[in-house]
Amino acid sequence: MNICRIKAEINVKLSDAKKDYYRKLAKEEGYRSRSAYKLEQMNNSYRIFRPSDRVVDLGCAPGGWLQVASKEIGHHGKLIGIDLQEVKPIEGAIILHDNIEDYMIVDRILALLNCKADVVLSDVAPNISGIWELDHAKQILLARRAFYVGAKVLRRGGIALLKVFEGELLNEFKMELKHNFERVLLSKPEASRQKSSEIYLVCLKFKGQN
Ligand SMILES: C[S@@+](CC[C@H](N)C(=O)[O-])C[C@H]1O[C@@H](n2cnc3c(N)ncnc32)[C@H](O)[C@@H]1O
Structure with missing residues (x-):
């Protein structure tokens, strides 16, 4: 077996071990997904949330x-989640069973927020074809x-965190975001498997209107 193949197999094993580790930890700590640790780690690095x-x-x-967001913003914060799938209730969160591609979604969010958001998170992912x-x-x-x-829906100065997959279209999208935020950084949290092409765009200080 050549050295590259051995290295690739070791990486796959490490990646699977990491997945198992965070899945177990999530179960022990009562998180509904191991993705929670990705957000926790990015919050530790970029201080995304404030009370x-x-x-x-x-x-x-x-x-x-x-x-994670609910814990970080506390009882005085406001939290709205949106998904195509049903989500079991979470204390302190308003959950919309909805499509982010629906043309009414912006109005629905703004009506619930009363004013604009400080943080917009997106971990949306398509069905993977392989x-x-x-x-x-x-x-x-x-x-x-x-x-x-x-x-x-984001206020001026607000933060957006967007999941993408690495590839040739990423740079153009990142450049577009750079026109709209003062800083745009790429983040691969430790809890995200190396073999996965997912990566997060951490967009700081939105330049839009209040
Ligand atoms: C990786 S999961 C999110 C995991 C979540 N951050 C967590 O920690 O539990 C991606 C989600 O995006 C949702 N999704 C995909 N397309 C969507 C759309 N057009 N509108 C709303 N949700 C969508 C999927 O239903 C799926 O639940």
Whole structure:
């Protein structure tokens, strides 16, 4: 067996071990998904949440990110989650069983928020086909839609966190975001498996209107 193949197999084993580790931890700590740790780690690095923030979570099922956000913003914050799938209730969160591509979604969010959001999260993901280029393109389309919704509901100075898959369309999307935020960073939290092409765009200080 050649050295590259051995290295690739070791990486797959490490990646699977990491997945198992976070899945077990999530079960022990009462999180609904291991994704919760990705958000926790990015929050530790970029201080995304502050107490009393208004947060919108696009693609929130089963609710791991909602659990983390709810803990961070506390009882005086406001939290809205949206997903195509049903989500079991989470204390302190309003959950909309809805499609982020629905043309009424912005109005629905704004009506519930009363004013604009401090943070917009998007972990939305398409059904994976296994065809790398296709999944990348579908994910970028969804992330663009999340950004479209986010830009309408986010306050000036607010933060957006958007999941994408690495690939050739990423740079163009990142450049577009750079026109709209003062800083745009790429983040691969430790809890995200190396073999997965998912990566997060951390967009700081939205330049839009209040
Ligand atoms: C990776 S999961 C989110 C996990 C979540 N952050 C957590 O911690 O539990 C991605 C979600 O995006 C949702 N999704 C995909 N397309 C969507 C759309 N157009 N509108 C709303 N939700 C969508 C899926 O139903 C799925 O639940």
